Amino acid sequence: MTQPVVEAPGGYDVAAVRAQFPALAAGAAHFDGPGGTQVPRQVAEAVAAAMLAPTSNRGTLTAAARTAEATVQGCRAALADLLGADPSGVVLGRSATQLTFDVSRALAATWTPGDEVVVTRLDHDANIRPWVLAAERVGARVCWVGFDPATGELAPEHLAPQLGDRTRLVALPGASNLIGTRPDLPALTALAHDAGALTWVDGVHLSAHAPVDVAALGADLYVCSPYKFLGPHCGALAAAPALLERLHPDKLVPSSDAVPERFELGTLPYELMAGATAAVDFLAALAPGEATALGRRAQLLASMAAVEAHEDRLRERLEAGLRDLPGVVLHSRAAHRTPTLLMTFPGLGPGAAGAAARHLAERGVNAPAGHFYALEASRHLGLGDAGGLRAGLAPYTDDADVDRLLEGLAGFLAAAGA
Template identity: 55%
Template sequence: MAFDVARVRAAYPALAEGFVHFDGAGGTQTAAPVVDAVTAAMRAAGGNRSTAFVPGRRALDQVAGARAAVADLLGADPSGVVLGPSATALTYTLARTLGAHWRSGDEVVVSRLDHDANVRPWVQAAEAAGATVRWAEFDPVTGELPAGQYADLVGDRTRLVAVTAGSNAIGTAPDVSAIAKTAHAVGATVFVDGVHSVPHGPTDLAGLGADFLVTSAYKWSGPHLAAMVADPARWAALRPAKLLPSADTVPDRFEYGTPSFPLLAGVTAAVDHLAGLDPTATGDRRTRVRAGLAAAQAHEEAVFDRLLAGLADRSFVTVYGSPARRCPTVSFRVAGLAPAQTAAALGEAGLCLSSGDYYAYEYFRTMGLRDSGGAVRASVYHYNTVDEVDRLLGELDRLAASGGRMTR
């Protein structure tokens, strides 16, 4: 069955405003069922978690529901789902917890392709422990992150390998399972940043070889919350700093403070929405989520192919990276214009694209682009269309023809 993008777009109220959103890598628009679930939870009587009264039991159900939904999205155990305000916050919590056991001479491997949220927490934890940081390098031409280099980077003292499953800057999808196999051969822990990859296709924790995987719900049609998943036994072996009276069970002891129960209801609704992207899919929610994201992935790839071909046809556009496996995200520059100028001009025409380094600090620093403004990023999501790509390409043509002047 062909992907019904008109049906899918109808589920996003914000699209009625008429803007073209090629900024999904920075955050997608919110699906209507998510808005409805959050609103309903906020309208209903609420309370903190308790078995003593109905509103308290609702809160318990909202937490349990979100854990189960994220587990279905990622192929995880609900008891191993830790919820939090952002991927960055959760990664820092884990980095501080793991880093407390590192010693001088231990090693941590990070990559220059990653979002800084999967770099700096580990670098800082290593520095605090006196451990050594080793760097995996990307190919500056293709943007690939060769998995073979990890054989030289990891060793008996490697404690952790952190790697992205999808670059938020140029889309590169490294061979995470191969990297994980190399890391596990020496007993190292593998941490995978799935923030940019999870929205764009089926994800399986075990298939990736990830010991820990983090994702952000607002990158897949949900609210501003994040989740980190692992085998519950891995969480059980860790003792984070926490308040004495707060829960000491797993996964609760890794979650600080009272969560936003309405937003957790929105997380569940977002996963249910993804499970409905392929209306022909049957079976349990995990099966339907995988089918829905597979259908969305095929649609995104077709739209993205049109975008890449159009950018390549324009001599005034420089595209960065050409990885063979990638999420539908590309960074580029328009000749004679700073990235911020390009983004602003496109914004005046109703097209939403990011500019700068998007926290991919090491990538843009290595490429020598960060100090001059980074690049412009276009990221395709399943509600984008070929017509929107053509509109973007047409606006780029007008921008080039006008010498960079805003004509609207």
């Protein structure tokens, strides 16, 4: 089953992009990017080079120490360019989940019983459970914000009733990793700031699919994961250095109390920092020719806009094909969304999404099934803990991949008698 091909706007050369990903030579069509993308050759080479170069703990005395220092500072600068942030406010960590847990404990130390923390049911559990646990420890109240299960929208009118003069923090999704919804963050964060609250934005899913400007989004603290945008497995937090100065996480006595180092426990994995920088540079190099002389931040804005347009075109093509398949229910319906589609097969009974994932896997199409840690969202949609089949697009997805997914699903439905 195929859909008509419409050329990508802006001359995005997906064939040239795909040629940089050795993993694609294995032949699978990857729709599993929301759980972690494939890695371009340049990123793997940067990781290897960092591990093979003389390296020691950071410092200035030896060449090895200077290499480590330059690697860390280079990573901060690269991620700051990606997010529109201050490099001296970029915290590096093992994962976004780890960073959220660490900072939630530091923030909770500033709360008192009766204070309030707001979380949403649209989020990945990594932007829910750390705040719930931190609030419980200090006697703060957790306020829950729902979303419209019919449309997938999280709107200001859902948030506003949960805000008050005791609201201390509002945790929001940049985009849903389950159904792709991209809430109107500036509107939501403005409400939170009007209530005197800080905003924490989980940008793990958003950062992979669109240009990001943390200040424009109204995010006081913004977390992301390079392995979701072609890099290695690590996490990063961006915040104003002055805000980080106000927080005092648990740390070892001899370790630095400087910002952002006070939030980074132990020696950083320099090879992963080098890989994250290479991933940002790879994305920047996707910019249209006229942007290449304007600096990395400008290149990244242009590149991510081109990636977004490419992925949106394929998403629309995939959605059109899915609408032609009998028995498929799409739960990704928000007006503004990432190229992340969740689908179920109600007529085929329990376990149909898992069966579809196995059928596709046998045909070299990687589209997994589950709730993907967005447990509250799955339940709020009426899908329980089972979730559905998720198909996520990435910068390297092409029309042939979309055709393979549609053909695989058509075969699954035919075999199931749908």
